[in-house]
Amino acid sequence: MQMPKRLRKDRLIRQLMEETDNNNLLNLLEKETFCFSCHKNISCFTECCAKLHLVLTPYDILRIKIRLGLKSQDFLSRHTYTRPMYHKIFPAVLLKMDKEKGDRCPFVTKEGCNIYEDRPGACRIYPLARASKAMVGSNRGATSSKEKFFIVSESHCLGFQEKRSWSLAEWLDHEGVSTYNNMNDKWLEIIAQSLPMGTKEELTRKLQMFFMASYNLDRFRDFIFDSNFLNVFQLPAQVRKDIKNDDTSLMMFAFDWLKFSLFGDKSSGLIIQQL
Ligand code: SF4
Ligand code: SF4
Numbered sequence: 001m002q003m004p005k006r007l008r009k010d011r012l013i014r015q016l017m018e019e020t021d022n023n024n025l026l027n028l029l030e031k032e033t034f035c036f037s038c039h040k041n042i043s044c045f046t047e048c049c050a051k052l053h054l055v056l057t058p059y060d061i062l063r064i065k066i067r068l069g070l071k072s073q074d075f076l077s078r079h080t081y082t083r084p085m086y087h088k089i090f091p092a093v094l095l096k097m098d099k100e101k102g103d104r105c106p107f108v109t110k111e112g113c114n115i116y117e118d119r120p121g122a123c124r125i126y127p128l129a130r131a132s133k134a135m136v137g138s139n140r141g142a143t144s145s146k147e148k149f150f151i152v153s154e155s156h157c158l159g160f161q162e163k164r165s166w167s168l169a170e171w172l173d174h175e176g177v178s179t180y181n182n183m184n185d186k187w188l189e190i191i192a193q194s195l196p197m198g199t200k201e202e203l204t205r206k207l208q209m210f211f212m213a214s215y216n217l218d219r220f221r222d223f224i225f226d227s228n229f230l231n232v233f234q235l236p237a238q239v240r241k242d243i244k245n246d247d248t249s250l251m252m253f254a255f256d257w258l259k260f261s262l263f264g265d266k267s268s269g270l271i272i273q274q275l
Contacts, residue, residue: 026129026150029168034151036127036171037162040112044158048126049108054095056080058214058254059183060120061093062247067118072218079106082211090191091207093215095120121180127152127159128171130181183248186255187214195263206262213254217247220254 039045056064065075076093085092097103107115113123129150149168153160172178190210197203213220223229225244235243242249256268 025152025154027153029128029149029151033165033167034128034160034171035163035165036159037164038159042158042162044156046108046110046112047156048154049113050097050102050104052095052097052105054105054120054122055085056093056095056120056215057180057184058187058217058251059180060122061215062217062251063118064115064120066247067115072216076216089203089207091211121177121184124175124180125172125177127154127157128168130177183251186252186259190255190258190262193263197262209261210258213258217250217254221250 061072061075061080064079065072068075070078079096080093081096082091082093084090095105098106105113107113107119113119129152131148131150166174197206212223221243230240239249239253243253259265259268
């Protein structure tokens with residue numbers, strides 16, 4: 001496998017680590033603070049926004065497709081590619097670099113990131129990386145997570161030479177990382193599962209459902225409202241209204257639906273009720 005020049009890591013770092021040799025870039029964050037600053041006057045400005053293996057989470061995709069005014073299918077076709085990753089089964093969606101511009105991110109300009117307010121979680125947390133492992137308890141659905149933070153030590157990044165000091169909490173807060181983590185936590189539980197998913201045919205069907213409900217939310221909405229779904233499952237009126245009109249509500253519902261449809265997990269209870 002050809003190695004990327006630099007690898008941006010996010011909370012799904014464990015899966016990426018399994019597929020790369022770049023672990024030596026990561027140093028456990030052991031001190032309480034670290035020095036870092038990134039700004040337009042630094043000579044490496046935007047150098048890091050190229051040649052990335054940038055894995056997108058469902059919430060990343062939701063934010064960017066809204067930002068760009070695109071339907072999720074159009075965003076996926078134009079800007080992403082897919083490969084099996086989590087447990088080597090569940091597909092991951094990665095941002096396509098722009099080959100005509102030297103493999104740079106399609107959203108980078110001389111002025112910086114032109115989707116800055118909606119940039120992916122992995123871009124927010126950088127130069128840190130979070131390794132998170134969902135711990136599934138004996139009662140399926142009862143989970144907690146273990147996490148560790150790393151410094152991504154890349155020699156071309158001059159931000160580490162700056163004097164601004166951050167605690168971990170300050171950095172996460174400043175970059176808006178917690179919102180992204182909260183949005184993706186339920187999904188992390190899904191991809192951390194290694195439960196059997198039936199026969200080969202069932203697995204194929206379930207992975208198609210996983211892809212649609214995780215990444216192609218507009219199509220998932222059509223699946224709910226334009227198929228037999230609502231004749232088979234009864235949803236409270238407020239839930240129906242929310243998922244029809246609000247992408248974030250739809251995404252959270254999609255995670256509950258995936259737990260149920262992939263693994264038979266009914267722990268969300270109130271949303272999915274078979275007639
Ligand atoms: S300081 Fe680091 S994060 Fe900032 S632009 Fe330079 S390489 Fe990128
Ligand atoms: S999304 Fe923005 S911050 Fe992330 S790699 Fe692209 S330009 Fe850089």
